[in-house]
Amino acid sequence: METYRSIEIVHKIPNSPVFNLYLNRPSVRNALSGDFFAEFPKALASLDQNPNVSVIILSGAGDHFCSGIDLKTLTSISGGAQSADRGRTGERLRREIKTMQDAITAVEKCRKPVIAAVQGACIGGGIDIITACDLRYCTEDSFFSVKEVDLAITADLGTLQRLPTIVGYGNAMELALTGRRFSGSEAKSLGLVSKVFSSKDAMDEGVRAIAEEIAAKSPLAVTGTKAVLLRGRDLTLDQGLDYVATWNSGALLSDDLFEAISAHNQKRRPSFSKL
Template identity: 75%
Template sequence: METEKYKTLEIVQKNPKSSVFYLYLNRPSQRNALSPDFFTEFPKALYALDHNPQVNVIVLSGAGHHFCSGIDLASLNSIFKDHSSGDRGRSGEKLRRHILGMQDAITAIERCRKPVIASIHGACIGGGVDIITACDIRFCTKDAIFSVKEVDLAITADLGTLQRLPSIVGYGNAIELALTARRFSGLEAKELSLVSRVFDSKHELDEAVRDVAEAMASKSPLAVIGTKAVLIKSRDLTVDQGLDYVATRNSATLLSDDLKEAVSAHTQKRKPAFAKL
């Protein structure tokens, strides 16, 4: 069990016998707005969960009534003050490094070997959309509210939404949502395929996410992390290149104790028991 304390996050193992761990955005009084501390703590927390052998699946959710209301406006003011004076070239270079660091904090979701399920309720705005588009699976309540909000703040979204959303909802839908910044509901998010499933209530969402996460956590850890890695890698490869990559990867991991256990359990008509990763 991860014991480090964070200012903006909380890690919870709800069931001591479970390998499903919950990572909460934990600034409920600020509707989980993303502060500078978040961008430092989030990759650290994901790294810790990724390297914890007790963890097979991570559920990412928001404490309180919302998932995430986007970047903290106080942070935007701070960034503006820090980078708007002095030599323009040096200020621009410093700001670029700052943005790249923030991007890397979100990309940490994809870098994490363990699958990350986004459980979304309430507001999921701006930076919240950046976060969920990097997640592996997305579920929400029907009354969740989404918005690619950045153009309303005179910003070009730069933490991953414009890169990841088109492959999820299609280019036409992505550019319309990004240019209008309009709000849309959980039901429309399902129609757009931004989420896989939508639920009538937070209680139903929580139960479904738990069931799916536990089912995933019971499978071969090697197979699960391999599947995530191949899918992410294959986005940027041709079919032939993707096939070559998975062949190389499987040549190193296919002949495992997990494979022996899966075959044995199937033959004996019992549930398999896999070793920790």
């Protein structure tokens, strides 16, 4: 398995289809470095293509999930883009931003569900990451902030596009304009996370149980559900219905369907082939 500087893939339980992906710079609260933006999409692509992987749990090594983009990285991007030609400076900066956006969007492009498990700080770029994830959970002591406005930046890696669909337009506007810190319990009330756990150990156990439950389902149905929900954000109701009809016309008549029906009739757990 490939080694990385900013992240780590861990397979905790042999033969389990659930893999852990860690942001792995705990000494700086997992601040996002230049390495991260190169390595994160590579890691997700490798997990996506691995038939032994059904679900990915994304979390932070140490006491925090993510403190945002490393300020050194931010300074490097803004400083490195400078040239005498303002047009070329702007074009280069746009390419840098688009590359970083693509690294976060890699979560959505991954066919397998990605579950965010947040402890401690989830700030700035951390919000970008979790809003791209499929499910989100946190601990009681976690805290969140859409922090970019306090750094004189308009958040540009996905939060302003994804957060409104999760917590509502008004809530997203308030959080983004104030940059205020909010708690795990408020994140739950806003709908940003599905459940708040009492401790990191409780979260690790609870999220793994959820991941294993999802991993036991038909991989065709799981990947299809993720794909259709994501695509549906950009479609009208009629277009969304047409899209899922087309999707199922290609995937519905599978061995998974017949296995699910057979298992139901025989009152046993279904066993599906890897994807």
